[in-house]
Amino acid sequence: MSTLNVTNIKAADGTSALTIANSTGAVTQTVPPSVTTPILLWARLDNAAGNSLTSADTTIVWNVEMVDTASAYNNTNGYFTCPRAGYYEVHWHYLHRFDGYIRTTLRKNDTYIYGSGGSTIIYTNNTDSGDEIMASGTAIVNCAVNDTLSIYFYNKSGNADIYGGSNSHNGFTVKFIG
Numbered sequence: 001m002s003t004l005n006v007t008n009i010k011a012a013d014g015t016s017a018l019t020i021a022n023s024t025g026a027v028t029q030t031v032p033p034s035v036t037t038p039i040l041l042w043a044r045l046d047n048a049a050g051n052s053l054t055s056a057d058t059t060i061v062w063n064v065e066m067v068d069t070a071s072a073y074n075n076t077n078g079y080f081t082c083p084r085a086g087y088y089e090v091h092w093h094y095l096h097r098f099d100g101y102i103r104t105t106l107r108k109n110d111t112y113i114y115g116s117g118g119s120t121i122i123y124t125n126n127t128d129s130g131d132e133i134m135a136s137g138t139a140i141v142n143c144a145v146n147d148t149l150s151i152y153f154y155n156k157s158g159n160a161d162i163y164g165g166s167n168s169h170n171g172f173t174v175k176f177i178g
Helices: none
Strands: 008-010 016-020 027-029 040-044 064-068 079-081 086-097 100-108 122-126 132-143 148-156 171-176
Touching (some): 086 100, 100 132, 122 132
Antiparallel strands (some): 008 016, 040 064, 040 171, 079 148, 086 132, 086 171, 100 122, 100 148
């Protein structure tokens, strides 16, 4: 009979999943198989410092973190760094104010996910300077550990801006779904 000497069994992401505690063979689980540590982000843009976005060609920095269970979001550069390999559901929404169009797109590792730089996920066109439009986008993205996700304010015309109110007019959420 052969013997296998094992004290730790690791999960696919490299974290310890099972540990054989001692010579009695007692096994402990770091994370029970029916429970996964949630990876959730919810951030928003606050205009307390005049943060309505009026300039395009920039990553949107959602500067107020409401929830960040994995400490994976950087609220100074707008990048979410994936702590685990797998699929992530990404959602963003914003209030488009004033006349003109706005294009925003989801990027992974600073690369457009859907099409080229000329493509976009969200396009809104406001023809009334006194009107406001809510825009939103959702995508599911397969990511490796340390991939980054961000929303890019790609293009705009006229006086259009993204309102940065201290409420839920805008937001960025990321959820690990497996």
